[in-house]
Amino acid sequence: MRIRTATFALLVCIGVVLLCVEIAVAQAPARGTAQPPAGGAAQAPAAARGRGAAPAAQAQVHGDLQQVMRGILFPNSNVVFSAQSVDPTTVKKAPDPTAATDPLASIYGGWEAIENSGIAMAEAANLLMIPGRVCSNGKPVPMRNADWQMFVKGLRDAGMATYKAGQSKNMDAVVEVSDTVSTACMNCHDVYREKTPAQGGAAARCTK
Numbered sequence: 480m481r482i483r484t485a486t487f488a489l490l491v492c493i494g495v496v497l498l499c500v501e502i503a504v505a506q507a508p509a510r511g512t513a514q515p516p517a518g519g520a521a522q523a524p525a526a527a528r529g530r531g532a533a534p535a536a537q538a539q540v541h542g543d544l545q546q547v548m549r550g551i552l553f554p555n556s557n558v559v560f561s562a563q564s565v566d567p568t569t570v571k572k573a574p575d576p577t578a579a580t581d582p583l584a585s586i587y588g589g590w591e592a593i594e595n596s597g598i599a600m601a602e603a604a605n606l607l608m609i610p611g612r613v614c615s616n617g618k619p620v621p622m623r624n625a626d627w628q629m630f631v632k633g634l635r636d637a638g639m640a641t642y643k644a645g646q647s648k649n650m651d652a653v654v655e656v657s658d659t660v661s662t663a664c665m666n667c668h669d670v671y672r673e674k675t676p677a678q679g680g681a682a683a684r685c686t687k
């Protein structure tokens with residue numbers, strides 16, 4: 480039963496971003512390899528190029544980086560962080576668990592909420608590699624930078640480690656993986672988000 484429910488939840492998560500992932504893989508420069516010169520979209524399949532209209536399945540960017548962070552990574556990492564002090568199985572179900580705004584109190588609550596948050600964070604790593612996204616200051620997401628790609632991989636790995644910790648149903652594993660997640664967030668923030676006034680402040684975000 481648990482597997483079936485988890486599978487369903489995964490399909491919901493994965494379904495949303497599946498097209499994005501396919502296109503990102505097709506269009507984005509290969510991670511961790513030498514980068515082509517500007518215009519990586521030239522790697523898109525011939526069918527996706529040179530036509531007026533984008534194909535229906537084209538990955539689309541809808542928010543800036545800050546919105547992706549606030550909308551996906553912030554809430555999902557908090558689900559994991561909360562499990563450092565509260566056993567997920569003890570979280571009381573919402574009055575209507577099908578309408579719960581806290582994943583831990585929903586029908587997909589308990590350890591499964593940890594698993595799902597891990598998947599959400601790993602999938603969100605793909606969203607950090609879609610061409611065309613900008614940061615809140617208008618600067619392009621620096622997805623061609625080797626360290627950016629490394630930090631994205633760190634997030635992906637931390638997400639999947641969270642998924643496994645959820646599957647293990649072990650408090651120690653979740654406490655440990657919380658540290659892995661916050662380190663993955665911090666590694667990138669230290670370089671691309673935290674900018675002192677001397678470094679140029681918010682206008683210098685997403686640059687080095």
Ligand code: HEC
Nearest residue numbers: 544545548552553556614615630631634664667671672684
């Ligand atoms: C690959 C780099 C990278 C990773 C990994 C990353 N972030 Fe971010 N994050 C950024 C950048 C850059 C900004 C600034 C975005 C902007 O201003 O558009 C940001 C902004 C944010 C914000 C918005 C802050 C504000 O000022 O409103 C939150 C919240 C956030 N990140 C949470 C997280 C969490 C939680 C994780 C880990 C689960 C994470 N981020 C992982 C690069 C990253």
